[in-house]
Amino acid sequence: MPLYAYRCADCLDFEVQFAMGSAPASLPCPACGAPARRRFTAPNLSRASSSAYRLIESTQRSASEPAVVHSPGPQPGTRPAGNISTNPLHRKLPRPD
Numbered sequence: 001m002p003l004y005a006y007r008c009a010d011c012l013d014f015e016v017q018f019a020m021g022s023a024p025a026s027l028p029c030p031a032c033g034a035p036a037r038r039r040f041t042a043p044n045l046s047r048a049s050s051s052a053y054r055l056i057e058s059t060q061r062s063a064s065e066p067a068v069v070h071s072p073g074p075q076p077g078t079r080p081a082g083n084i085s086t087n088p089l090h091r092k093l094p095r096p097d
């Protein structure tokens, strides 16, 4: 259940849990009993780190909106050019037969 923030004119702010959409516009202050008006705050949308949140978002989005590509993928049986190393030391590494 979400937390709703209230502000008493004389005391401090306080938060109360209500079911979504059922919070009243004002509540009696728990300290002095005066009516405290509901305060509207920015929602806490993301508590995850931004990279984790981006991964979750893109995974969910890919279910209904697949990524648009500008060219077809590599043909079967061909090696993608990006995997070929230009480092001369890699020629000395053992190779599969």
Ligand SMILES: [Zn+2]
Pocket: 008, 009, 010, 011, 012, 029, 030, 031, 032, 033, 034
């Ligand atoms: Zn008060």
